[in-house]
Amino acid sequence: MALKTPEEFIESIRGRKLRIFMNGKRIEDILDHPITRTVVEANKASYAWALDPETKEIMSTISPLINEPINRYTHVCQSVEDLVAKANAGCFTAENLGTCIYRCVGLDTFHSLWSTTWEMDHKLGTSYFPRFLEYLKYVQKNDLAVAGALTEPRGPRDKKLLDWPDPYLSLKVVEKKSDGIVVRGCKINISGAYASHEVVVLPQMAHYPGEEDYAVAFAIPTDTEGLTYICQYTPYSAEREQAEDIYELGNPVFGERETSMIVFDNVFVPWERVFSCGEVEYAGKFVEKFARTHRMTCGGTCKVGFMNIIVGACKLLQEYKGLTKARHINDEILEMVVMKETARACGLAAANLGKEDPPGSGVFLPDEVMGNISKLNVCHYFWRVMELAGDIGGGLVVTMPSIRELKNPETKEYVKEYLSFGSSAGAEKIMRLTKLLQNWTAGLHGVGTYHGAGPIMAQKIMLGRAVTYDKEVALVKKILNIQD
Ligand SMILES: Cc1cc2nc3c(=O)[nH]c(=O)nc-3n(C[C@H](O)[C@H](O)[C@H](O)COP(=O)(O)OP(=O)(O)OC[C@H]3O[C@@H](n4cnc5c(N)ncnc54)[C@H](O)[C@@H]3O)c2cc1C
Incomplete structure (x- = not known):
C-alpha cells in the first residue's frame, strides 16, 4: 500500500544530511531539535490520520493514477467533490494542529503544475505534462510530504527584474546541461520544507521576454546538494527552546507556523524534474x-x-x-x-x-x-x-x-x-x-x-x-x- 505509517514517515526523513541553521547555529538533526520537531510532528499527524478508521475518510482517497489509497495531500482534485473534500481537510488539519499542515503548499503547486503544463503542452507542443504525471505518481506511490516554494526576496519593486542590482534576487537558471539545469537564488518564508521529502519550486511572478532564465518550475528532494535552510527565529522560538516542558507553551506539540529561507547555491535539477524552463508567458x-x-x-x-x-x-x-x-x-x-x-x-x-x-x-x-x-x-x-x-x-x-x-x-x-x-x-x-x-x-x-x-x-x-x-x-x- 502507498500509505506510510507515521513511524515509516519518521524513518523516511531520518538521517538526511540537511544544511540547516537556526539562530546562528547549525541544526544537526531536525528530529531532535525542539522547534523543527514541531514541523515533523505536524506532518506525521497527516500520516496517522490517513490510516485511522475515524479520520481516513478525510485524510485519504483512492488515486485514479495509481489505483491505490493515497493521502489527501498528494491527491490532485478531479471533481467538485474532491475540491469540497480538500476544503474540509484544510479546516480539519488546522483545528487539530493549531498550525500549518506543511503538505498543503506542495499539494497546491501540483494543481498549478497539472493545469499549466497540460495547457503548455497543448499550445506549445512541449512534453512537460507526462513528465509531471510521472512525478506525481512517484509522490503518491511513496506517500511523500512535499513543500512548495514560490516567494522570493526580490529587488526594488519600482524597477524591472532585469534592472535589479543582483540578478539572483529571483531564482535563475545559470546553466543548461545535457542532463539538467543548474539554478541559483533563494526562496523565502517557505513552510515546513526541511521536514518534507521534496520541494516544488514555481516562479514567484509573471515573466516577460528577456526573463526566460527566471521562468522555471521544478521539483527536487529536500536534501539535494547546494540547498541551505535558514530557519525563522522569533520570541516564540526562544520560548520553546528554553521551556522545561512543552506543557508550558501555547500550542504544546505542534507549535508555531515554521518557515525557512531556502538558498539554492548552484543546485542541479535533472531534466525529468523540470516542468518549465524558459516559457515566460506561462510563469x-x-x-x-x-x-x-x-x-x-x-x-x-x-x-x-x-x-x-x-x-x-x-x-x-x-x-x-x-x-x-x-x-x-x-x-x-x-x-x-x-x-x-x-x-x-x-x-x-x-x-x-x-x-x-x-x-x-x-x-x-x-x-x-x-x-x-x-x-x-x-x-x-x-x-x-x-x-x-x-x-x-x-x-x-x-x-x-x-x-x-x-x-x-x-x-x-x-x-x-x-x-x-x-x-x-x-x-x-x-x-x-x-x-x-x-x-x-x-x-x-x-x-x-x-x-x-x-x-x-x-x-x-x-x-x-x-x-x-x-x-x-x-x-x-x-x-x-x-x-x-
Ligand atoms: C506563515 C507564512 C507561511 C508562508 N509559507 C509560504 C510557503 O510555504 N511557500 C511560499 O512560496 N510562500 C510562503 N509564504 C509567503 C507569502 O506568500 C508571502 O509572505 C506573501 O505573498 C507576501 O509577500 P512578502 O512576504 O514578500 O511581502 P511583500 O510582498 O513585501 O508585501 C509587503 C507589502 O508590500 C506590498 N507590495 C509588494 N510588492 C509590491 C509592488 N510591486 N507594488 C506595490 N505594492 C507591493 C504588498 O501588497 C504589501 O502591502 C508564507 C508566508 C507566511 C507569513
Whole structure:
C-alpha cells in the first residue's frame, strides 16, 4: 500500500544530511531539535490520520493514477467533490494542529503544475505534462510530504527584474546541461520544507521576454546538494527552546507556523524534474493557478479551523471567569462565529463553483472569485477575531507569569489563589488557556494569516482581473431600458 505509517514517515526523513541553521547555529538533526520537531510532528499527524478508521475518510482517497489509497495531500482534485473534500481537510488539519499542515503548499503547486503544463503542452507542443504525471505518481506511490516554494526576496519593486542590482534576487537558471539545469537564488518564508521529502519550486511572478532564465518550475528532494535552510527565529522560538516542558507553551506539540529561507547555491535539477524552463508567458499562469487553489484552503477553510480553536478557548474562559451571562461577551463570541462561518461558506463556495481548468485537462480548480474573496475576508476577519479574543482574555493574556510558578514553592500558593478567579477550574487550567490565547492573539498568527497565501493587494489584483461588471451593467441597462 502507498500509505506510510507515521513511524515509516519518521524513518523516511531520518538521517538526511540537511544544511540547516537556526539562530546562528547549525541544526544537526531536525528530529531532535525542539522547534523543527514541531514541523515533523505536524506532518506525521497527516500520516496517522490517513490510516485511522475515524479520520481516513478525510485524510485519504483512492488515486485514479495509481489505483491505490493515497493521502489527501498528494491527491490532485478531479471533481467538485474532491475540491469540497480538500476544503474540509484544510479546516480539519488546522483545528487539530493549531498550525500549518506543511503538505498543503506542495499539494497546491501540483494543481498549478497539472493545469499549466497540460495547457503548455497543448499550445506549445512541449512534453512537460507526462513528465509531471510521472512525478506525481512517484509522490503518491511513496506517500511523500512535499513543500512548495514560490516567494522570493526580490529587488526594488519600482524597477524591472532585469534592472535589479543582483540578478539572483529571483531564482535563475545559470546553466543548461545535457542532463539538467543548474539554478541559483533563494526562496523565502517557505513552510515546513526541511521536514518534507521534496520541494516544488514555481516562479514567484509573471515573466516577460528577456526573463526566460527566471521562468522555471521544478521539483527536487529536500536534501539535494547546494540547498541551505535558514530557519525563522522569533520570541516564540526562544520560548520553546528554553521551556522545561512543552506543557508550558501555547500550542504544546505542534507549535508555531515554521518557515525557512531556502538558498539554492548552484543546485542541479535533472531534466525529468523540470516542468518549465524558459516559457515566460506561462510563469504568471503558474502563480495564478497556484494562488487560486491555495486561497480556498490556506486563505479560507484552514483559518476556520484556527478560529474554531479561538472560539472554543473564549467560551471556556468565559465560563471559568463567571461571564456566561455577560451580553457583550456573548455578542463578541457570536461575531467570531459569524466571521468564521462566513469564511467557511466562501471556501466551500469556491470549491462548489470549481471547474475543470483547462477543459479536458482533468484537473479541477476552485472558483477564482470566491477563492480570492475567501482569503480577502479572512485577512480582515482574523485581526478582528484576535481583537475580540484579546478583550475576552483580559490583560492577563500578555501579563501572565510563567506556568512554572505553579512548581515554585515560594510563589505557587499565591499564583494558585490569585489566578484562579475563584473558579473551581483552578489556576492551572486558567493559565494554560490564557497561554493558548496569547499564542493566538499576541503572537505570530496575525501577520502570518494576513500574508500567508498573499496580502490583500494580491487578492484585489486577481479580483480586478476576474470581475468584469458586464453582467451588473447589463442588468441596470435592462431595468432602465437604456439602449447604447
Ligand atoms: C506563515 C507564512 C507561511 C508562508 N509559507 C509560504 C510557503 O510555504 N511557500 C511560499 O512560496 N510562500 C510562503 N509564504 C509567503 C507569502 O506568500 C508571502 O509572505 C506573501 O505573498 C507576501 O509577500 P512578502 O512576504 O514578500 O511581502 P511583500 O510582498 O513585501 O508585501 C509587503 C507589502 O508590500 C506590498 N507590495 C509588494 N510588492 C509590491 C509592488 N510591486 N507594488 C506595490 N505594492 C507591493 C504588498 O501588497 C504589501 O502591502 C508564507 C508566508 C507566511 C507569513
